[in-house]
Amino acid sequence: KAGVTQTPRYLIKTRGQQVTLSCSPISGHRSVSWYQQTPGQGLQFLFEYFSETQRNKGNFPGRFSGRQFSNSRSEMNVSTLELGDSALYLCASSPPGPGYEQYFGPGTRLTVT
Amino acid sequence: AQSVTQLDSQVPVFEEAPVELRCNYSSSVSVYLFWYVQYPNQGLQLLLKYLSGSTLVESINGFEAEFNKSQTSFHLRKPSVHISDTAEYFCAVSVNAGGTSYGKLTFGQGTILTVHP
Numbered sequence: 001k002a003g004v005t006q007t008p009r010y011l012i013k014t015r016g017q018q019v020t021l022s023c024s025p026i027s028g029h030r031s032v033s034w035y036q037q038t039p040g041q042g043l044q045f046l047f048e049y050f051s052e053t054q055r056n057k058g059n060f061p062g063r064f065s066g067r068q069f070s071n072s073r074s075e076m077n078v079s080t081l082e083l084g085d086s087a088l089y090l091c092a093s094s095p096p097g098p099g100y101e102q103y104f105g106p107g108t109r110l111t112v113t
Numbered sequence: 114a115q116s117v118t119q120l121d122s123q124v125p126v127f128e129e130a131p132v133e134l135r136c137n138y139s140s141s142v143s144v145y146l147f148w149y150v151q152y153p154n155q156g157l158q159l160l161l162k163y164l165s166g167s168t169l170v171e172s173i174n175g176f177e178a179e180f181n182k183s184q185t186s187f188h189l190r191k192p193s194v195h196i197s198d199t200a201e202y203f204c205a206v207s208v209n210a211g212g213t214s215y216g217k218l219t220f221g222q223g224t225i226l227t228v229h230p
Contacts, residue, residue, distance in 0.1 A: 004156075033216040042223065043203065048216025055215040090156055094216060101147060101164075101207075102218060104156040 001027055004105035006091050012111045018079040021108045025072050025093030032074040033102060034066060037088040046089075049074055078110075086112045115140040115206050119221035126194055127229050134189040134224045136204030144206040146187040147218070148178055151201045160202070163187065199228045 005024045013019050025032050034046040045058040049068035066076040072093075078085055088109050092102035120135040138144060145164050149157040161172040168180040178189045187204060204221040 006156075031216050033218070035218075043218075043220040045217045045219070050215065056217055058217070092157075092218075101145070101159060101162050102216075103159060104149075106156045 004091055004093050004103055006089075006105040006108050008108060009106065010109045010111075012113060013081050014113055015081055015083060017081050018077060019081060019110060020075055020077045021089055021091075021110075023074045023076075023091030023093075023105060025074070025091075026095075026103055029093035029095055029103070030072050031094040032068060032072065033092045033094070034074070034076050035090045035092065036060075037090055037107070038086075043090070046076065081112045083112050086110060115144060115208060115219045117204050117206055117219055117221035119202075119204055119224050121224050122222065123225045123227065125227045125229060128196055129193045131192050132190065132194050132198075132226065134202050134204075134226065136187045136189065136221060138185050138187065138204070138206050140185075140206060140208065142208055144208055146178075146180060147205045147207070148172075148176070148187070148189050149203045149205060149220075151203065151223075153200075157203065160189075194226070194228045196228050196230060198226060201225050 007022045031050045033048040035043050037043050047066050048056040052068045063079045068074045088107045090107045092104045094102050116139045118137045126132045147162045148160040150160045151157050161170045163170050163180045171177045176191045201223045203223050205218040207218050
């Protein structure tokens with residue numbers, strides 16, 4: 001099976017702009033989670049989608065949003081970018097069943113200047 | 114709420130030496146436990162997991178971890194490391210309680226393992 005794919009891999013944006021990141025989960029996985037990874041804060045949970053519904057959300061401002069499509073692909077959007085949003089954004093998908101083991105994509109490296 | 118503490122931020126070892134990366138967690142409910150590895154400029158790869166059953170779990174590349182409920186630990190060990198094991202390792206927990214636990218992994222801060230020749 002193909003792994004989790006994320007596009008684009010690298011992105012440079014300017015403060016105040018908005019950005020959309022895309023994630024395609026492993027075939028058959030209906031749960032998609034998003035994480036932000038920074039050197040200072042480590043890996044932080046953003047939100048999780050399942051069957052096009054957001055089931056869980058981390059402690060991030062409303063500028064961070066997401067959605068999931070009927071084919072389980074997911075997008076996350078960050079509006080009004082700030083310098084502190086520079087990070088590696090990781091998407092992960094989970095198979096059905098207990099444990100919530102997650103399989104991660106390669107990430108999108110966002111740099112805000 | 115859950116929390117994960119990785120007791121060492123960096124662990125340097127020589128090739129073929131044994132290594133232990135320590136992980137402790139805190140949770141008021143039962144958890145599932147994971148170790149992930151991250152190579153430079155890559156995403157996280159699932160190394161091994163503990164869901165239930167035998168407390169000793171093994172990966173295909175020689176790592177093992179033991180779930181110790183009384184000490185709330187899930188330390189990662191390898192009897193003989195290789196240069197290629199150089200990477201950052203993350204311990205993580207999830208809770209099967211639905212609601213605010215859906216799809217959420219709580220990670221430790223990571224341990225950078227550096228294997229020297």
